[in-house]
Amino acid sequence: MDSHTHDVALIGTGSDPDDPDFSGFAMAYHHAEVYQRLENCELVACADIVPENAAAFAETFDIDEGHTYEDYQRLLTEAEPDVVSICVPPAIHADIVVDCARAGSVDAIHCEKPMDLTWGGAQRMAQICWRRDVQLTFNHQRRFKPSWAEARDLVDSGKIGDVERVELAPPNIYDWGTHAIDFVGFVTGDRPAEWVIGQIDYREEQQWFGAHNENQAFGLWEYDDGVQAVISTGVGGSFVPALFRFVGTEGTLDVDPDGESETIRWRQYGDDWEYRAIEEGEWTEPIGDAIEHVVDCLETGAEPELSARKALNTTEIIFGIWESARRRGRVDCPLEIDDNPLHAMVESGALVPEPEPEPESSSE
Incomplete structure (x- = not known):
């Protein structure tokens, strides 16, 4: 893939990063900070089932209010992102990854770990991304x-x-x-x-x-x-x-x-x-290093260190x-x-x- 600006969306913004809890530790904020400093990435959309969380996230990262969603499927249809970071609990990883892979515009998905709540879900999302040539990675940033x-x-x-x-x-x-x-x-x-x-x-x-x-x-x-x-x-x-x-x-x-x-x-x-x-x-900051690597691999076609194949093992x-x-x-x-x-x-x-x-x- 030739180098160009990748439109990036975040699904699952989480709550106030200054007061994190076990609903997500506001990992999307960490992801977004990295994308924001990469010259070849642009934050274009975000979604969270709590509208106030999505609005606060959008304000922090200067995302247009019209691309701030409660329904991530509307985000996929309307914003048409190239790259999606998924920062939600593992029980819904597979469903969201599958929907992203089927969206048509998405070239790469970077998902928080663990892979999924079930072994079947982990295999399902890896398989569909392989079939549709979508780069799927998991944030084993360590x-x-x-x-x-x-x-x-x-x-x-x-x-x-x-x-x-x-x-x-x-x-x-x-x-x-x-x-x-x-x-x-x-x-x-x-x-x-x-x-x-x-x-x-x-x-x-x-x-x-x-x-x-x-x-x-x-x-x-x-x-x-x-x-x-x-x-x-x-x-x-x-x-x-x-x-x-x-x-x-x-x-x-x-x-x-x-x-x-x-x-x-x-x-x-x-x-x-x-x-x-x-x-x-x-x-160094491992989350930043990991996401920079993921974007580099999207452009070069190399298998990422954080690939779904390795995460499945x-x-x-x-x-x-x-x-x-x-x-x-x-x-x-x-x-x-x-x-x-x-x-x-x-x-x-x-x-x-x-x-x-x-x-x-x-x-x-």
Whole structure:
């Protein structure tokens, strides 16, 4: 595609970015700030089911009032954007992505993570975008986090030999874990899993953006090249002395060891640890880097780092762990389910988490 100005629309503006909540953290504002500074992008429209939110967003980013919508389908028909950023809860990702892909004008869709509330929905939106030649990406922006990117480069350079195993300990599998499992794929070659086995505990209700997340989980999977990964999440501590540990044929590399954020350490067997801390002046803004990359790939035709193909690898592992817990056995890939196993277990009564406590009301 030749370089030109891309008309950009945002669906799901969210509420006041100075007072974010679990309805979206006003991620659209972060997206829009990046598009606004790119010379080849122009913000032309926005939509939110709360008209006041859309109006406030439009005022902030100087979007014409006539292109401010409550109904995103009217936006697609009337504004005819080239690029759409979707910043809504995951339960409606698939429906909106499919509608955008069918709109005719849309060349690229950049959607917040996780992919979708169900495995079937994740596959459906990836398939239609592939069929219609629409670039579909998901905001696993931490691939562009400086410490994570440098860790990948160190592994690629052979500092620890060939990776054989990865150990990781994020807070949960779905909301935060989609970044963590995606990063493992980023470092190990973005390959699909062959099988997954896992177990979860879900005794106290925990929802993020309308989606259930387990309290604690343990899982193991193997990629199609034989590399294995093991994950532990939630309460009860972790067997991993870092957020990530990459174990290779010649050494070990840790990311954020023992709570030291933005730090990498590595050593070959028999040697002392070498450390690399990302300094404040080296920090970049991952969401900005991610969106700039997405727009560049739209123009060059290269597969983005955040492509739907790579996100599907991550999402299959997430739902595979939950499906293994539901089935009480190992699950082979590709998954033969369409639903969300954790939600299904809650809805069937197989899991009965205690309700989340009501938030305390503030007094004037």
